Amino acid sequence: MFHRVCIVGTGLIGGSFGLALKKQGLAREIVGVARRESTLRESLAIGACDAATSDVVEAATGADFVFLAPPVGQMKATCQLIAPVVARGALVTDAGSTKAQIVRECEPIFDGRARFVGGHPMAGSEKKGPQAARADLFEGATWILTPTPQTDAAALSQLETLIETLGAKAIHLAPDAHDELLAVTSHLPHVTAAALVHSFLRSKSENPLVSQLVAGGWRDGTRVAAGSPEMWRDISLANRDAIGAALGEMIGELTHLQTTLERRDEAALLRWFEIAAQERQKH
Amino acid sequence: MFHRVCIVGTGLIGGSFGLALKKQGLAREIVGVARRESTLRESLAIGACDAATSDVVEAATGADFVFLAPPVGQMKATCQLIAPVVARGALVTDAGSTKAQIVRECEPIFDGRARFVGGHPMAGSEKKGPQAARADLFEGATWILTPTPQTDAAALSQLETLIETLGAKAIHLAPDAHDELLAVTSHLPHVTAAALVHSFLRSKSENPLVSQLVAGGWRDGTRVAAGSPEMWRDISLANRDAIGAALGEMIGELTHLQTTLERRDEAALLRWFEIAAQERQKH
Numbered sequence: 001m002f003h004r005v006c007i008v009g010t011g012l013i014g015g016s017f018g019l020a021l022k023k024q025g026l027a028r029e030i031v032g033v034a035r036r037e038s039t040l041r042e043s044l045a046i047g048a049c050d051a052a053t054s055d056v057v058e059a060a061t062g063a064d065f066v067f068l069a070p071p072v073g074q075m076k077a078t079c080q081l082i083a084p085v086v087a088r089g090a091l092v093t094d095a096g097s098t099k100a101q102i103v104r105e106c107e108p109i110f111d112g113r114a115r116f117v118g119g120h121p122m123a124g125s126e127k128k129g130p131q132a133a134r135a136d137l138f139e140g141a142t143w144i145l146t147p148t149p150q151t152d153a154a155a156l157s158q159l160e161t162l163i164e165t166l167g168a169k170a171i172h173l174a175p176d177a178h179d180e181l182l183a184v185t186s187h188l189p190h191v192t193a194a195a196l197v198h199s200f201l202r203s204k205s206e207n208p209l210v211s212q213l214v215a216g217g218w219r220d221g222t223r224v225a226a227g228s229p230e231m232w233r234d235i236s237l238a239n240r241d242a243i244g245a246a247l248g249e250m251i252g253e254l255t256h257l258q259t260t261l262e263r264r265d266e267a268a269l270l271r272w273f274e275i276a277a278q279e280r281q282k283h
Numbered sequence: 284m285f286h287r288v289c290i291v292g293t294g295l296i297g298g299s300f301g302l303a304l305k306k307q308g309l310a311r312e313i314v315g316v317a318r319r320e321s322t323l324r325e326s327l328a329i330g331a332c333d334a335a336t337s338d339v340v341e342a343a344t345g346a347d348f349v350f351l352a353p354p355v356g357q358m359k360a361t362c363q364l365i366a367p368v369v370a371r372g373a374l375v376t377d378a379g380s381t382k383a384q385i386v387r388e389c390e391p392i393f394d395g396r397a398r399f400v401g402g403h404p405m406a407g408s409e410k411k412g413p414q415a416a417r418a419d420l421f422e423g424a425t426w427i428l429t430p431t432p433q434t435d436a437a438a439l440s441q442l443e444t445l446i447e448t449l450g451a452k453a454i455h456l457a458p459d460a461h462d463e464l465l466a467v468t469s470h471l472p473h474v475t476a477a478a479l480v481h482s483f484l485r486s487k488s489e490n491p492l493v494s495q496l497v498a499g500g501w502r503d504g505t506r507v508a509a510g511s512p513e514m515w516r517d518i519s520l521a522n523r524d525a526i527g528a529a530l531g532e533m534i535g536e537l538t539h540l541q542t543t544l545e546r547r548d549e550a551a552l553l554r555w556f557e558i559a560a561q562e563r564q565k566h
Contacts, residue, residue: 003488074340122498142495169497184486185496189479189504194559195536201562202532203467212454214470214566215405217507221472224500226563230557236552240544247541249485251534253478258530261523269519273512276477279484280509283497 001026002065004087008033008056008078009069010043012124013095017067020166023135031059042130045211066114068094072102072234079106083113090114091155095121097182097231098238099146099175106126107150115155118175120182121168128228139167146175183242188250190232191243192262193225251272284309284501285348287370291316291339291361292352293326295407296378300350301331303449307416314342316353325413344368349397355517360387362392362399373397374438378404379489380465380514381521382429382458390433398438401429401458403465406453411511422450429458468527471533473515474526476508 005021007014010032021027032049033056034040040052060066060082070078075096086092092114096102103118110116123141143163147156162266163170173181196218203210236243260268288304291298293315304310316339317323317331323335336342343349343365353361369375375397379385384403393399406424426446430439446453456464479501486493519526520546541553 005509025555058485101559122496124499125299130488134453144496152358173492177490177492181486181490181493181496184483184493185501186498189498189500191540192475192479192537193563194501195533195540195554197477197559197562198536198555199471199529199532201469201558203464206463207460209456209460210464210467212465213405213427215465216468217472217476218468219566220506221476222559222563222566223503225556225559227560229560230552232556233549233553236544236556237547237549240547244544245539246482247537247544248483250478251537251541253481254475254530254534254537257474257478258527258534261519261527261530264520264523266516266520270512270516272481273477273508273515275484276480276505276508276512276514279480280476280505283494283502283505 001028003275004063004065005030005155006033006060006063006066006082006086007031007049007069008059008066010034010039010048010052011129012127012132012137013121014067014069015043015046015048016123016131016135016137017069017135018043019046019135020138021025022047024165026162026165027065031063033059039130043133046130046133048130048133051179054083057085057154062087064090066090066092068092068096071230072096072098072238073179075106076104076109079109083109086114088113091158092116093119093159095119095185097235099144099178103146103148103175111150115152117151117156117159118147120178123168134242136167138163141168143168143170144178145170145172146178147172148175161250171241173261179239180242183239187239187243188246190224190227191236192250193222194232196222197247198224202242206212284311286311287346287348288313289316289343289346289349289365289369290314290332290352291349291365292354293317293322293331293335293495294352294402294412294422295410295415296404296410297350297352298326298329298331298413299406299418299420300352300378300404301326302416302418303421305330307448309445309448310348314346316342322413324522326416329412329416331416339364340368345427347373349373349375349380354513355379355381355385355521356513359388361454362389366392369397371396374441375399376402376442378402380469380518382427382461384521386429386431386458390431390504394433398418398435400434400439400442402442403427403429403461404446406451419450426451427454427461428453428455429461430455431458462522463525464530466522470518470522470526471529473507473510474519474530475533476505477515478493479505480508
């Protein structure tokens with residue numbers, strides 16, 4: 001059990017984390033941090049924290065556990081602010097959707113003061129804010145931890161136990177491996193959804209009727225494009241190389257399909273759709 | 284009210300159409316046609332038809348209304364079989380997902396014998412078969428009709444009334460315009476979903492861990508790839524040119540994003556994600 005938990009960013013992920021800690025009785029006191037007044041008010045109202053403030057230094061002072069869920073682009077600055085004030089030896093983890101840059105930048109900031117372990121709970125949706133938070137958000141979810149040779153073994157083990165208490169499954173990946181794999185399973189689907197919307201917009205400018213013909217497949221395929229533009233700008237920049245490589249693969253697949261269509265190769269087309277359908281049905 | 288309705292293909296769409304006609308009391312007798320014994324049995328069991336047979340000529344003989352929902356690739360051959368046996372002046376429509384080729388090939392087959400109107404009810408899902416059929420599948424759906432200068436005005440009007448009785452909204456498009464617009468709102472999202480699965484498979488062959496990191500965005504973005512490979516081969520071939528053009532647009536969008544990432548153009552990235560999010564939220 002933690003004495004004073006500080007949650008930086010009490011949106012969907014941070015708010016759900018607060019609710020889950022409370023439900024499991026793992027925190028004596030939780031202080032939530034958010035920039036917006038409305039987020040602070042709502043995170044208090046749903047019971048995700050006991051106190052809420054926009055002052056991250058005040059909130060982190062004396063904390064023995066810090067959960068960092070601010071926008072990815074603010075992670076480094078947040079760590080610089082809190083490192084001098086957390087309790088000595090505090091456990092610090094984050095929920096950033098990219099890991100290589102965050103771990104490279106944040107881990108050294110806590111060196112000798114607190115114990116940082118990079119993490120990424122794979123939970124969430126296109127919904128935002130504490131209103132969407134749920135105590136069971138992490139149940140059954142995969143929670144990636146990205147230890148390095150510098151990671152404190154006891155901190156890693158403590159965090160892993162906590163994650164499993166919340167019903168999630170902890171797996172370990174090197175920060176770089178995390179980013180390469182997530183580029184394929186999360187970032188590419190996101191930017192592809194956004195690109196589908198842009199293609200649609202281009203058609204709409206030529207023929208507005210296209211809006212009346214939106215089908216279920218388009219809605220499914222573009223759903224995540226409704227997510228936070230700031231978050232996706234930050235993720236794209238932080239994982240630029242791996243996303244660029246995944247985009248290259250995707251462009252290759254689409255070009256291959258174009259060629260197959262031009263050749264009217266029925267057998268190759270059928271095989272291509274069959275392989276995709278079989279693989280999709282496994283997940 | 285029709286005396287004898289023949290539904291060719293009693294899967295999700297044909298089965299739902301039978302259930303909807305029954306619910307509205309619009310058919311004295313419905314004869315269902317399917318190739319598979321199990322589909323025939325199930326469509327009878329759910330009450331989508333009163334009789335079921337694999338013999339399309341037998342089923343269509345004397346029918347005053349024929350609803351064609353076979354695989355797109357079998358549409359022409361089906362029309363050639365039924366045209367000589369349907370009741371004189373029968374109303375014939377289809378549910379094919381592409382229209383230019385079907386209308387061009389099928390309309391003349393019925394000339395002087397029956398009245399053909401091309402159609403495309405925009406309903407359905409990745410589910411298949413009569414088990415997935417629902418009497419309310421068409422409620423609130425857009426149902427595209429693709430009349431030509433040869434279309435019988437009374438037949439068009441009769442079909443439109445029927446469609447509205449089923450709770451769907453009928454809109455008219457030229458067959459070519461249908462295919463160009465659907466390439467953007469339905470076919471491109473489908474082939475993109477399949478391409479995402481192929482990209483994923485390529486990564487999986489290098490690192491099987493990728494399977495454990497499948498996120499909600501990937502599941503949404505690839506959902507329709509689980510659909511019938513035969514159907515999508517047929518749609519791709521029937522709408523080859525428009526899908527090829529839509530693929531070109533999509534490749535252009537993804538290439539543009541790659542360049543923006545390489546330039547680390549934060550403002551352009553944010554704007555690109557913002558435009559996509561705003562447009563997606565409208566649909």
